[in-house]
Amino acid sequence: MHTSKISVTTRWSDLDTQRHVTSRTYEDFFLEGRYLQLRELGIPSDKILETRNQFRIQEFKISFYKEQNLHSDLDIISHLYLLEGGIFLWVQEALEKDSNIKACSSLTKGKFIKDLDTNLIFSGQYESIKESLDLRFNPIAQFNGNCDRILNNYTMLYSDRGMFFEYNNSSLLRILEESRWYFSTEIGLNEKVIHEMDMVTFFMGADVKVYSTPEAGEKLLTKVWIYKIDKIRLFMRIDVIRPSNNQVIISAQEEQLIVSLSKRRPRKANPDFVEKIQNLVELKDF
Incomplete structure (x- = not known):
């Protein structure tokens, strides 16, 4: 597993009719976290773009714990796992910067259409977290x-x-x-x-x-x-x-x-x- 962190601040345009940060906003934050994490691991975005290596989503999950409003400062924590068959699993959280209270969490599971050099990420070691997955993804x-x-x-x-x-x-x-x-x-x-x-x-x-x-x-x-x-x-x-x-x-x-x-x-x-x-x-x- 590899872990990384970025910091974000919610904007006026991120709010919905209830004046809460929308679910789509969190997913945009998590998307940013995923690609910045790959850059940290030696796989920059320009390389992914150059090879047109699209990430295909298989399933994802989002859960909310505490409402966020305008100008909330959040830390986006991304944990990346490599599963068998070249499957990538991101487990991500949005935490309030000051209190560290969880606002939202997300799972994203899928695969790049072309193989990445996963040796850069995991030294070739697959991780088995099936028990955790069974608890997290609902049928x-x-x-x-x-x-x-x-x-x-x-x-x-x-x-x-x-x-x-x-x-x-x-x-x-x-x-x-x-x-x-x-x-x-x-x-x-x-x-x-x-x-x-x-x-x-x-x-x-x-x-x-x-x-x-x-x-x-x-x-x-x-x-x-x-x-x-x-x-x-x-x-x-x-x-x-x-x-x-x-x-x-x-x-x-x-x-x-x-x-x-x-x-x-x-x-x-x-x-x-x-x-x-x-x-x-x-x-x-x-």
């Missing part, structure tokens, strides 16, 4: 057909691509975020209704599996539903589908915390909300 169950789903068309943005004309974690999170907002709109959750129900959900994290990379400008279909409601937590499922062959190219499961707006603390789902989504819940044990 995503296939849809069992027991509920309705909200469908939405999504076009991959040309302007979201990186230097290799690829989509990074933050771009893939944008698909999920847009699908989540569309879901809320379709079930009639607007600002007025949210205040009347005294209930909102906070995005706490997601497991994302990438089976096939979307193409720029590709027209995709997203299907969104609630996997289950567990007391004060809601688990949302999103499948991203390539309509040409009906292939699921990305699957995600999100965890959301149900919170009272007035009391700013967790609560059970409002009965009116449950009524709105009851036909969209796969495991109806609430």
Whole structure:
């Protein structure tokens, strides 16, 4: 394992409608940390660009622990592991600079399309952390057909691509975020209704599996539903589908915390909300 650190400060443009730092911002910070770490290890970005050695994401996970606001100073800690088969695993954390409290963590697993000189990094020694991986990455169950789903068309943005004309974690999170907002709109959750129900959900994290990379400008279909409601937590499922062959190219499961707006603390789902989504819940044990 190799560990490195960079320092960042959140900006006005990093905030969302709740005035919190967005999940996509953290993934951009983590992306910066990954490539700066490779530079420390003797694999500079210009060499990666020169050889057009794109990193292909297989799966990633993001989890949130403490909200961050404008001008938060954070340390991005990156731990890099090499797994068998040339698989790279980054375990990363965003820590408050002054308190060292964890704000966010991320796992990114994938492989470069061309072999890197891993002897520079690990002296040729593979690391086995399967037990740790089993605890960290959560499995995503296939849809069992027991509920309705909200469908939405999504076009991959040309302007979201990186230097290799690829989509990074933050771009893939944008698909999920847009699908989540569309879901809320379709079930009639607007600002007025949210205040009347005294209930909102906070995005706490997601497991994302990438089976096939979307193409720029590709027209995709997203299907969104609630996997289950567990007391004060809601688990949302999103499948991203390539309509040409009906292939699921990305699957995600999100965890959301149900919170009272007035009391700013967790609560059970409002009965009116449950009524709105009851036909969209796969495991109806609430």
